[in-house]
Amino acid sequence: MRFEKYFEPASIKECCELLVEYGKDAKLLAGGTDLVPKMKAEVLAPKAVISLHKIPGLETYKLCDKGVTIGALMPLRKLSLCEDLNKWPALKAAAGHVSSMQIRNQATLGGNACNASPSADAVEGLMVYDAIVNIAGPNGDREVEIADFFKGPGKTDLKEGEFVVSFFVPAPEEGTGAAYRKFAIRGDTDISIVGAGARLLLKDGKIADARITLASVAPTPMRAVKTEEFLIGKTPDEETAKAAGKIARDEAKPISDPRASAWYRKDIVEVEVYHAILDAAAAVK
Amino acid sequence: MSEIEKIRVELTVNGKHHVLYVSPCKTLLEVLREDLNLIGTKRGCDDSNCGVCTVLVNGQAIKSCTMLIPLANGCDITTIEGLEREGGLHPLQQAFIDRFAVQCGYCTPAMILTAKAILDENPNASEEEIRDGLHGNLCRCTGYTKIMEAILDVRDGKYKESCGEV
Numbered sequence: 001m002r003f004e005k006y007f008e009p010a011s012i013k014e015c016c017e018l019l020v021e022y023g024k025d026a027k028l029l030a031g032g033t034d035l036v037p038k039m040k041a042e043v044l045a046p047k048a049v050i051s052l053h054k055i056p057g058l059e060t061y062k063l064c065d066k067g068v069t070i071g072a073l074m075p076l077r078k079l080s081l082c083e084d085l086n087k088w089p090a091l092k093a094a095a096g097h098v099s100s101m102q103i104r105n106q107a108t109l110g111g112n113a114c115n116a117s118p119s120a121d122a123v124e125g126l127m128v129y130d131a132i133v134n135i136a137g138p139n140g141d142r143e144v145e146i147a148d149f150f151k152g153p154g155k156t157d158l159k160e161g162e163f164v165v166s167f168f169v170p171a172p173e174e175g176t177g178a179a180y181r182k183f184a185i186r187g188d189t190d191i192s193i194v195g196a197g198a199r200l201l202l203k204d205g206k207i208a209d210a211r212i213t214l215a216s217v218a219p220t221p222m223r224a225v226k227t228e229e230f231l232i233g234k235t236p237d238e239e240t241a242k243a244a245g246k247i248a249r250d251e252a253k254p255i256s257d258p259r260a261s262a263w264y265r266k267d268i269v270e271v272e273v274y275h276a277i278l279d280a281a282a283a284v285k
Numbered sequence: 286m287s288e289i290e291k292i293r294v295e296l297t298v299n300g301k302h303h304v305l306y307v308s309p310c311k312t313l314l315e316v317l318r319e320d321l322n323l324i325g326t327k328r329g330c331d332d333s334n335c336g337v338c339t340v341l342v343n344g345q346a347i348k349s350c351t352m353l354i355p356l357a358n359g360c361d362i363t364t365i366e367g368l369e370r371e372g373g374l375h376p377l378q379q380a381f382i383d384r385f386a387v388q389c390g391y392c393t394p395a396m397i398l399t400a401k402a403i404l405d406e407n408p409n410a411s412e413e414e415i416r417d418g419l420h421g422n423l424c425r426c427t428g429y430t431k432i433m434e435a436i437l438d439v440r441d442g443k444y445k446e447s448c449g450e451v
Contacts, residue, residue, distance in 0.1 A: 004289055006309035006355065029353060036312065036351045037332040049309070051355055077345075100421020102399070103333060105345045106352060189420045 001039045005048040012055055012136045012165065020138050020161040022048045028163055029053075030073055030111035033103050058110075058165065061085070067170040069134070072110025072163075076122055077101065079109060087171055089283060090178035090197050094125025097182040100189045110164045113149065116156045119192040119216040123150075125180050127213040127221055128197040131169045137162035150220035173209075176201045179279035181272050182215070185259070192216040193260040196248075196272035198280040200236055207231045212244070212273060217252035217265050224248045227273065236281035245274035294358045298323065299367025313357045314338045314349035317364060325365035325394045329423075336422035339395035340364050346402035348421070365394035368401070376444035377401055377436070384435040388426035396422055400436045410440065 005022075009015040019026055027035055027046035038044040052058055058073040063084060070079065079085065080096030098104055098112065098121045112122040113133065123146070131146040138161040146167070149157050158164070172178065178199040184190035195215025201208045210231040212224040227248040234240040254265035291306045298321060307316055317323045317340065326349060329335035333351040340349045341363040368375035377397045380386070387393050396419065403410050403418035410418070415436055424432065438444065 001312075002289070002310050006289065006292065008355065029356070032353050032356060033333060033348075033351050036353060040332060049353075051353075053356065100336065101402070101418050102336060102339055102346045102348045102421045103351075105342075106347050187420055188417075 001036070003039070003046055003049050007048060007050045008054040009050060009052075010054045010056075015050060015052065015055060015163060016136060016138045016161045018048070018050050019163060022046075022050075023160055026050055028114070030108040030114075031075065031106040032111075033099075033107040034111060034115045052110075052163070065171075067168055070109055070167050070169060072113075072166055073108045074110075075105055076107050076109060076112065077104035079122075080104065088125075088129060088169055088178070090128040090180040090199060090280075091122070091125035091169065094128075094180040094182075094195070094197060095122040097121050097180070097188050097192075097195070109167065113146075113167070114156055114158070114164055116150050116152070116154050116220070118150075118153060118218055118220055118222075119195065120221060121180075121182060121192055121195050121215055123221045124195050124197045124213040124215040126167055126169065127223060128178055128180065128199045128211050129169045129172065130211065131167045133157075133164055134166045134168060135162050136165045141165075143168075147221075147223050152219050172199065173201055175203060175208075175284060177280040177282065177284035179276050179283055181276050181279065183268050183272055191259060194265055194268040194272050196269065196276040198273070198276035200231070200277065200280045200284065202236065202281070202284050205235060207234050207236055207240075212248060212276070214248065214252055214269060214273075217254040217269055219253075222252075224251045224273070226251050231277070236277065236284075238278065241274045241277040241281075244277055245270040245272075248273040292355060292358075294354055296357060296360060296362055298362045299364060307354055309353065309355050311354045312350055313340070313342075313347075313352040313354055313362070316354050316357075317349060317362075323364050323366050327391055327394060329391070334423070335392075336399070337392050337395045339399050339422065341398055341402055344402065344405060346399045346418075363398065363401075365398060368397065375401075376439045377404075379444055380435040380438045381432070384431050384438065386428060386431040386435040388424075388428050392422060392424045392426075396424065396432055400432075400439070404436070404440055408440065412437065415440070 025047040029051040058071040180197040197213040199211040249270040327337040329337035338350040
């Protein structure tokens, strides 16, 4: 594994300038758990590696009345265990399902998102809460809704010179319950065959708002919009969850790969969405 | 491709301070084995699946084959060579011997360090929590039962008198 240049920019501005200078020849280093194996396997061969670790404030989170801003370098394990983030159980659970303890200690939320894998897990946890991606770039800052951030496997909305600084995760309304479930053959260390997130807002015993997110069943992390629409106005019981699972099954667009065939993934979507909805309903306080 | 400029890295490894000038292309595993001659840390798959390269960085278990050396700059690192105290074995080391939790031995340093990270964080970790923590460590001899028994013995305080605290 070799690259020619290594940089540790001390500010966002400096980092953007380096990204503009090196363009496609540069890769950003967050935790490195995806980048380093890919460089070793020569899937990626950047000329320049730019570490984000000297830029202040990227490893922390900041709570406010409207929600929380989580820095791109927040390690996934720290996130999954953080008691200040108990309002967002689906995000914590999703981050806690990414790979092994060691990898979660190294891997970051920003890296998990920018890698743009459909099986990211933590990303689907962010999508459950309609998170906003805060992007810095040579022409200033901008925001993108997390569901619009992914453009294909390994492809994001980031333009030249831009990088992800943090995520804003809105605080859920009173009466919300949420859950995230991962299905993989060998547990969390394995890559998801299916991930399913759910957030339900209940008013007078009926579902007033719903989010259903799916991992590993489409080219990008996805929202099951038809399933969400179906859920509105329903009672969050077994019958509803079963019917919703069937709709999500039709919405999922999986491929067959060495981990699972497409039909199997669809079967699992139906089961996991059913459970995610019931788990979310049970979590409403 | 031109040779990359070396960077200055400060590491505290097993309590000993080092200042090194190394290529930033190196991983922590390579620096430990090649520059510091600490070969107790093993190289297995070299792509962060098998876990035999696990070391503790600031007390946290990480896979050293996947950590670029600049990220370890300024960190406190514990390898298997750092567990002995006053010539005696660490409780986990002794328990692995007593329970015969070692077959070929290749995964053992990482198993012990990962177990240490789990028990340091939660001395009363349940069997399930320990298994969950060890999920990223493979033993190709498949001696998992003995490994669990050794760790549970230490958790249950069977080595307190002979070896002190975990």
